[in-house]
Amino acid sequence: MFDSLPLCRLLGIKYPLILGGMAWVGKAALAAAVSNAGGLGTIGSGSMTIEVLRSEIDRCRALTAKPFAVNLLMLDPDAEAKAALLLELRVPVVVFGAGNPGVFVEAFRRREIVTMGVVSSENLALLLERAGVDVIIGEGCESGGHIGSVTTMVLIPALADLVRTPIVAAGGIADGRGIAAAFMLGAQGVQIGTRFIASVESDANDTYKQLILKAGVRDTIVTGEDLGHPVRVLKTPFSRKIKKMERQSADEVESLLLGSFRKAYQNGNLNEGSFLAGQSAGLVHDISTCQEIIEKMFAQAATLLEYTIPHINERRKHEQNGSI
Amino acid sequence: MFDSLPLCRLLGIKYPLILGGMAWVGKAALAAAVSNAGGLGTIGSGSMTIEVLRSEIDRCRALTAKPFAVNLLMLDPDAEAKAALLLELRVPVVVFGAGNPGVFVEAFRRREIVTMGVVSSENLALLLERAGVDVIIGEGCESGGHIGSVTTMVLIPALADLVRTPIVAAGGIADGRGIAAAFMLGAQGVQIGTRFIASVESDANDTYKQLILKAGVRDTIVTGEDLGHPVRVLKTPFSRKIKKMERQSADEVESLLLGSFRKAYQNGNLNEGSFLAGQSAGLVHDISTCQEIIEKMFAQAATLLEYTIPHINERRKHEQNGSI
Numbered sequence: 001m002f003d004s005l006p007l008c009r010l011l012g013i014k015y016p017l018i019l020g021g022m023a024w025v026g027k028a029a030l031a032a033a034v035s036n037a038g039g040l041g042t043i044g045s046g047s048m049t050i051e052v053l054r055s056e057i058d059r060c061r062a063l064t065a066k067p068f069a070v071n072l073l074m075l076d077p078d079a080e081a082k083a084a085l086l087l088e089l090r091v092p093v094v095v096f097g098a099g100n101p102g103v104f105v106e107a108f109r110r111r112e113i114v115t116m117g118v119v120s121s122e123n124l125a126l127l128l129e130r131a132g133v134d135v136i137i138g139e140g141c142e143s144g145g146h147i148g149s150v151t152t153m154v155l156i157p158a159l160a161d162l163v164r165t166p167i168v169a170a171g172g173i174a175d176g177r178g179i180a181a182a183f184m185l186g187a188q189g190v191q192i193g194t195r196f197i198a199s200v201e202s203d204a205n206d207t208y209k210q211l212i213l214k215a216g217v218r219d220t221i222v223t224g225e226d227l228g229h230p231v232r233v234l235k236t237p238f239s240r241k242i243k244k245m246e247r248q249s250a251d252e253v254e255s256l257l258l259g260s261f262r263k264a265y266q267n268g269n270l271n272e273g274s275f276l277a278g279q280s281a282g283l284v285h286d287i288s289t290c291q292e293i294i295e296k297m298f299a300q301a302a303t304l305l306e307y308t309i310p311h312i313n314e315r316r317k318h319e320q321n322g323s324i
Numbered sequence: 325m326f327d328s329l330p331l332c333r334l335l336g337i338k339y340p341l342i343l344g345g346m347a348w349v350g351k352a353a354l355a356a357a358v359s360n361a362g363g364l365g366t367i368g369s370g371s372m373t374i375e376v377l378r379s380e381i382d383r384c385r386a387l388t389a390k391p392f393a394v395n396l397l398m399l400d401p402d403a404e405a406k407a408a409l410l411l412e413l414r415v416p417v418v419v420f421g422a423g424n425p426g427v428f429v430e431a432f433r434r435r436e437i438v439t440m441g442v443v444s445s446e447n448l449a450l451l452l453e454r455a456g457v458d459v460i461i462g463e464g465c466e467s468g469g470h471i472g473s474v475t476t477m478v479l480i481p482a483l484a485d486l487v488r489t490p491i492v493a494a495g496g497i498a499d500g501r502g503i504a505a506a507f508m509l510g511a512q513g514v515q516i517g518t519r520f521i522a523s524v525e526s527d528a529n530d531t532y533k534q535l536i537l538k539a540g541v542r543d544t545i546v547t548g549e550d551l552g553h554p555v556r557v558l559k560t561p562f563s564r565k566i567k568k569m570e571r572q573s574a575d576e577v578e579s580l581l582l583g584s585f586r587k588a589y590q591n592g593n594l595n596e597g598s599f600l601a602g603q604s605a606g607l608v609h610d611i612s613t614c615q616e617i618i619e620k621m622f623a624q625a626a627t628l629l630e631y632t633i634p635h636i637n638e639r640r641k642h643e644q645n646g647s648i
Binding site: 121122140141142148149150151152153154155157158160161171172173174175177178180181182183184185186216217218247278279280282283304305 | 445446464465466472473474475476477478479480481482484485495496497498499501502504505506507508509510540541542571602603604606607628629
């Protein structure tokens, strides 16, 4: 039912699902597991050196014959070198994050690499469309990690009215209800991160996974707003402390945050770790394999959309034929 | 198509739409216009004295024969007297806001007045279910006015998993896409406020309406977070000033905010007014009559849900018969 959607045909995937590009968590094993289960796995390059990124891409290719993506953060000091590597290795899909990819897009396009860009605002969406990306991922502020200010419910329809580029919805989605809602809002697919931190194939520390299972929908907090780069993390004594401190002593907070993503992911360090997660952590209640997670969420979405998707496709066909 | 939904049958309305209870904006004329158009209009009692509330209810009854609601804020110093008035006048529906209505619920139930409660958290939803309200309105933080911290996309599925009481989704909804998405998330209807500020029948100052038309999705700001009562308003020089000041001089800010809702609504006062609005202001582009607004949004929702709603009803029937 879903594989006939344009996004699935563009990417060569079974389900219109992209794994959110996650620092530390987004390693080859998780990306390959999502791709093998019919979605598009994403290697999160933000936490990797060039050498590590190269070996993770190799490893991903060893683990899956399916397409996968690598995210590329425009703020990354190594962005150019990483872009060169992705071109050299001809990864199937590149997802631009944290800024305007500008001229990079054309270079990837020439190598027939699919390009996608993550946006949290209308302005960046327009820039990305002009730059020629194939897909725009609209990320609501309920997402984990670095966020904007607009919720998924509002951002997606606004983007759908603004651009002609296909839109993928991200933020707050952890099950088939969110997927079905994303379609109604005007998206052609979803990007999901938090749900997959609590998967068998994620090698996040078990403390991290348990925190996500225990979290309710109000158990995240946004730190860094006063420093100009808001980041959504799970509520812990450390994140509450950061939140209180950041107004008084920005420098001290910056030094406390250094390495805090790794400390959460690798060591489950509650006293010094930032456990990135979206509000949808409140909707995650079990650790399953990526395949179980994906099949369950799309079975639920299919039930909700059963008569709707064929109808949408039918309408699109009519529109293309000029009959509507 | 929508009038067969349980929520519509419970309330005696054509479309599963409740007008958000808005201070100042929610007067009899607007409430009656929404009810006459097939939704459930709501008189916002928060800004009214007992005498004004009585005359607004009388006026609403003069303007419509259809059911309507009055909201009752638990924080209102006149809450008890207003509850007594609503009982005396036997308004069709009462919507509890800003807290736990507790024993009030039973008094209304005995008079066969339908009760609904607005929540932004799981905890309050459980309390309201135990108190016996007929409908729970889950309000995401993209809403205008007083807000919680969880977005609609996450709050609604979480509530749907938690309570058996029918759920209405509020926050970020301004058109048929939002309505259709709300159904997918597990709601049986929607509550919409901001869209109706920019209606012909709203007597908000024209400056207020124009600000909503001009707003993009990022043009709201949350003030009062540091004072413990976050309120979403349109970005203006005044609201930006308040946001900056509230950390330093809480008392001064409180005195600046006094009367600021009225100044926005009545005078369109950009220098001293708080223009309450949700992020969905970015999705509002015209001033229309309530009837035009409602018919257009439900026509759009119907197209999106065409084959889904009968299917949902069918499934519900099977569930009730125990066949699933």
